[in-house]
Amino acid sequence: MRITWWGHATTTIEANGTRLLTDPVLTSRIAHLRRRRGPAPLPEAGECDAVLISHMHADHLHLTSLPLVAPDAALVVPRGAAKLIHADSGPAFSDRCIEVAPGNQVRIGSLDITTVTANHDGRRLPWSGHSGPAVGYRVEGAPSVWFAGDTDLYDELAAEAGPVDLALVPVGGWGPSLGPGHLDAVRAAEAVRRVRAKIAVPVHFGTFWPIGMDWVKPELFLPPGDKFKAAVDPEVRVELLEPGESIEVLA
Template structure:
């Protein structure tokens, strides 16, 4: 399996000719937040068989990026998101949506994908009428993968998402605070332990930051990746941490 991290929560997972794209943000800006590390992903990033969207927040369901995704790609989205996509992008996009909730399964190419719980606010905005469950995804490949989306620790995480070979786990954020429903580097290491992964790739850090706030709490921008690696060594030194830079790929093989 080849995994490419494009920055934030955007990854390409390629296994046996099937390409999945997670939470695509393929531009250099999300509203007041801009990309501070690495260029915008190459056009090839949009080439996929399916998109997996974890929840409706604009840095995960980035409507501006959907036209940059392959026109025939399925859009696997949380229940309720198709209505938002239809209102903003039209039926050419909403007709491709497969809405899921925790426990639902879909098959894309040769991969079986199960939506799992994420302990996170699934509303588009606090005052929005668009809402649905926040999700992670378990991908039954060789190796198996847990893409966490945005989540915190929750009872049942180990049983629902694990055991897996590879964890794509969020370790930070995009601003000078990390609110409820997120993993910091230490809790992310515990999440990886709970799902039994033997390889972990930290994501959701070191990519975007609010415009004009470069000086504000820089320790929350890039350092979470290294802090996660250190925390993982303390929790389970047998786990291999692949600390990628945006645009970098790695190969993960089944044990």
């Protein structure tokens, strides 16, 4: 298996000839946020068999990035997101949507994917009436992968997402505050403990920041990755990647 982190929550999971792309943000800007570390992902980032969308927030369901994804890729999205995609991008995109909710399963190529709960607000905020559940995904395989999307800890996390070989876990955010429904570095380490991951790749930090606020709470930009590594059980292998960097994971 090959894991590539493109920045923020965007990763490629490649195994057994199948490529999955999570929460693609393939540009240098999201509204008032700009990419401060690494260039925009290479065009190859959009090459995938399916996109896994965790929720409707604009930094996860980034409508501007969808045209940069392979035109025949399935779009696995939370229930309710297809209507939003149809309204913005038309049937060429909404017809490719597979809507899911926690507990649903879908097979993409050689991989089985189970939708799991995320403790996070799934609404398309702030000026949209579109809503649906926030979700994560468990990719069954050798090794298995939990992509958390955005979440906080919740009671059923261990049973739904674990045990798992590798966790793609959010450890921070994109601004000078981190509200409810998110994991900071310490809570992310607890999430990894609960799902009993052997390998952890911290994501959702050190990529985007509000324009004009470069020096506001810089300790929330890059340090969450190191803080997470320090907080995780020493037996867990933590891979701190740079945007665009990949790792190979053996079964």
